[in-house]
Amino acid sequence: MKDLMMNAAPDATRLADTLIELVRIQSVNPFDEAPGPGRREQEMAEDLLARFHLLGLETGWREVEQGRPNIWGRLKGTGGGPAIMLAAHMDTVGTEGYGDAFDARLVDGKVTGRGSCDMKGAFACYLEVIRMLQASGTELPGDLIIAGIADEEHLLTGSAEMGRNGPGADFGIIGEPSKLAICPSHKGQLGAMIRTYGVATHSSGPENGVNAVEHMGAVIAHLSGLNAELQQNPEPHPLCGTGRFSMNVIRGGAFVSGIPDYCEMEIDRRFLPGEDPEEILEDYRRRLRELKKELPDLKAEVSGPSLLAPALNVPQDSAVVAALTEAARGVLGREPEITAFPGGTDAPNLGFPCVICGPGDLAQAHSTDEYIEVKQLVQASSIYLQTVLKMNGQG
Numbered sequence: 001m002k003d004l005m006m007n008a009a010p011d012a013t014r015l016a017d018t019l020i021e022l023v024r025i026q027s028v029n030p031f032d033e034a035p036g037p038g039r040r041e042q043e044m045a046e047d048l049l050a051r052f053h054l055l056g057l058e059t060g061w062r063e064v065e066q067g068r069p070n071i072w073g074r075l076k077g078t079g080g081g082p083a084i085m086l087a088a089h090m091d092t093v094g095t096e097g098y099g100d101a102f103d104a105r106l107v108d109g110k111v112t113g114r115g116s117c118d119m120k121g122a123f124a125c126y127l128e129v130i131r132m133l134q135a136s137g138t139e140l141p142g143d144l145i146i147a148g149i150a151d152e153e154h155l156l157t158g159s160a161e162m163g164r165n166g167p168g169a170d171f172g173i174i175g176e177p178s179k180l181a182i183c184p185s186h187k188g189q190l191g192a193m194i195r196t197y198g199v200a201t202h203s204s205g206p207e208n209g210v211n212a213v214e215h216m217g218a219v220i221a222h223l224s225g226l227n228a229e230l231q232q233n234p235e236p237h238p239l240c241g242t243g244r245f246s247m248n249v250i251r252g253g254a255f256v257s258g259i260p261d262y263c264e265m266e267i268d269r270r271f272l273p274g275e276d277p278e279e280i281l282e283d284y285r286r287r288l289r290e291l292k293k294e295l296p297d298l299k300a301e302v303s304g305p306s307l308l309a310p311a312l313n314v315p316q317d318s319a320v321v322a323a324l325t326e327a328a329r330g331v332l333g334r335e336p337e338i339t340a341f342p343g344g345t346d347a348p349n350l351g352f353p354c355v356i357c358g359p360g361d362l363a364q365a366h367s368t369d370e371y372i373e374v375k376q377l378v379q380a381s382s383i384y385l386q387t388v389l390k391m392n393g394q395g
Ligand SMILES: [Zn+2]
Pocket: 089, 118, 119, 152, 176, 177
């Protein structure tokens, strides 16, 4: 049986065909709008569940909100092995400026379309793993769970719900597009708001008011060195490096003849594993108090988090990292890259050690020319299969 499994090969045509079908199901994240057909996960979830049923998996479905479920399929183990979850998010980003976004095709060894790379390709690979196990008659001691998660692209409410209510596992892999690099860590993201308050008056006498927009200008100048300062951190994280800060949205003022009494700015902080978001907010407040010494009539406040995505920090000597590394080495014929994932993911919300490793390149994700190489789908399927076998003592 072991020899059979070592020779099990993913079926490239089936992988591409499955992915084309999945991309054609629209599952754009509704973001702040009301979910509806095409702008929710439900249709994608129904399709995946039908596939799980055909493969004989035990299935589950739980709504995070109406039309926006988390789902899962479980290949029951014979007992005594670790439960492993292969997880992916079912939502995609929008398609503005992307004409034929859902007209998925196979072109020059690539599957095209919104979600092909980020990250429906991972589902095609996970289904292929189940098929390979079943075709070879392999029974795993541990459960193998495929999870479809809602709302990764916006607020991570799906993974937060799954972390609270299950299903759980001992280890997980999320096939976000990492070009098959193994990513045990990533930074977290903290969004916050700074507001300045002034005194409105006619612009013929600005000295009679307090200009909230000009005060925000002073805030911007005061914070402009923070990103460089973070990069001077003498103790960078071994994979994530140093934190980042940026000031990205500003709103203030109503008309040109009035001194504005209000301005707001959204700021973004990418923080390292171990950094406390509350302390980051407190640091902003401290910096504003500093500025107030130079600018006594400054009235500014910080609020947040407006967005909080936790950092990921699975130890590099974790069993799942070891098994993935060994599997990837065998499949790729080279030493796999072990690095931090550039963005935030569902992984830290799930509540067990969960590592990012997936087919596709983040450069194509969210673009208006999204695609994934079928070759990487094949390689990812083999890496997942071998990892699962190794962790069950069968590889
Ligand atoms: Zn993604």
